Amino acid sequence: MKMEGNTILITGGATGIGLALTESLLKLGNEVIICGRREDKLIKVQNEHPGLHIRVCDVSDEESRKSLFKWVTENFKDLNVLINNAGIQRAINLKEGVKGLEGESEIKINLEATIYLSALFVQFLESKEESAIVNVSSGLAITPLAAVPIYCASKAGVHTYTKCLRSQLSDTNIKVFEVLPPLVISELNMDYRKKVGTTNTGIKAVKCADAIVDGLEKDKFEIQHPALDNLKTSTMEDVDKLFEKMNGPW
Ligand SMILES: NC(=O)c1ccc[n+]([C@@H]2O[C@H](COP(=O)([O-])OP(=O)(O)OC[C@H]3O[C@@H](n4cnc5c(N)ncnc54)[C@H](OP(=O)(O)O)[C@@H]3O)[C@@H](O)[C@H]2O)c1
Numbered sequence: 001m002k003m004e005g006n007t008i009l010i011t012g013g014a015t016g017i018g019l020a021l022t023e024s025l026l027k028l029g030n031e032v033i034i035c036g037r038r039e040d041k042l043i044k045v046q047n048e049h050p051g052l053h054i055r056v057c058d059v060s061d062e063e064s065r066k067s068l069f070k071w072v073t074e075n076f077k078d079l080n081v082l083i084n085n086a087g088i089q090r091a092i093n094l095k096e097g098v099k100g101l102e103g104e105s106e107i108k109i110n111l112e113a114t115i116y117l118s119a120l121f122v123q124f125l126e127s128k129e130e131s132a133i134v135n136v137s138s139g140l141a142i143t144p145l146a147a148v149p150i151y152c153a154s155k156a157g158v159h160t161y162t163k164c165l166r167s168q169l170s171d172t173n174i175k176v177f178e179v180l181p182p183l184v185i186s187e188l189n190m191d192y193r194k195k196v197g198t199t200n201t202g203i204k205a206v207k208c209a210d211a212i213v214d215g216l217e218k219d220k221f222e223i224q225h226p227a228l229d230n231l232k233t234s235t236m237e238d239v240d241k242l243f244e245k246m247n248g249p250w
Pocket of ligand 1: 035
């Protein structure tokens with residue numbers, strides 16, 4: 001798809017991969033709107049990029065999503081790209097039973113919001129000459145990390161949902177992309193990263209954003225890390241072997 005002259009909504013665009021993507025897409029000559037829960041983070045980015053539009057929104061909340069949709073579609077009639085990037089990750093010990101599942105929910109933020117936001121925008125995007133929905137899942141959607149089980153399940157859900165969405169929209173002008181980043185240095189699950197000493201492990205968010213822009217430009221519908229490309233042709237046995245290597249015994 002063309003990478004300039006678009007009007008793009010990025011959820012979770014004020015930090016990490018979303019921020020790197022925001023800056024890259026602004027530089028390429030796109031109009032960009034970002035949303036997130038923390039207004040201070042949004043204002044800080046807007047101060048650095050005066051042309052940027054911001055909106056406070058909790059994508060896990062139905063009313064907040066509807067209000068975002070109404071505001072965006074009333075104020076940005078040319079909106080043609082939705083990037084579902086907002087996400088959280090939590091280390092959860094399943095031996096604690098339901099106690100470990102309390103609090104913020106990856107199912108609501110990573111999976112439900114992606115499903116509902118794309119459904120909200122489908123008909124609006126269909127009326128545009130060229131449009132796209134971009135869902136950010138994770139390499140962990142394919143090979144899970146046992147320490148973050150609900151995150152992996154939510155991203156596997158995003159992975160399969162995105163395949164179905166792409167298939168159903170194949171006769172429309174909406175292109176459906178999935179991004180499966182590898183480990184990227186960001187705020188995501190910082191407490192766990194500190195605990196296991198991986199705060200600086202992974203690729204830089206800018207490098208991830210470059211790969212996303214390159215993939216979108218080339219109409220590569222599943223944009224993944226080269227290491228994951230190998231999994232495309234490998235067997236379930238290979239995936240299981242990698243899972244064992246990543247997770248070890250508990
Ligand atoms: N970092 C990695 O290693 C990695 C690898 C694979 C995939 N990913 C995926 O990449 C995406 C971006 O993550 P990141 O690494 O850039 O982490 P990040 O810096 O923590 O970014 C996540 C963003 O999502 C926003 N967000 C979270 N919950 C939200 C909610 N309920 N409503 C609206 N916005 C919300 C956050 O803003 P507020 O807190 O202000 O709402 C934040 O700006 C996520 O989907 C993540 O799962 C990351």
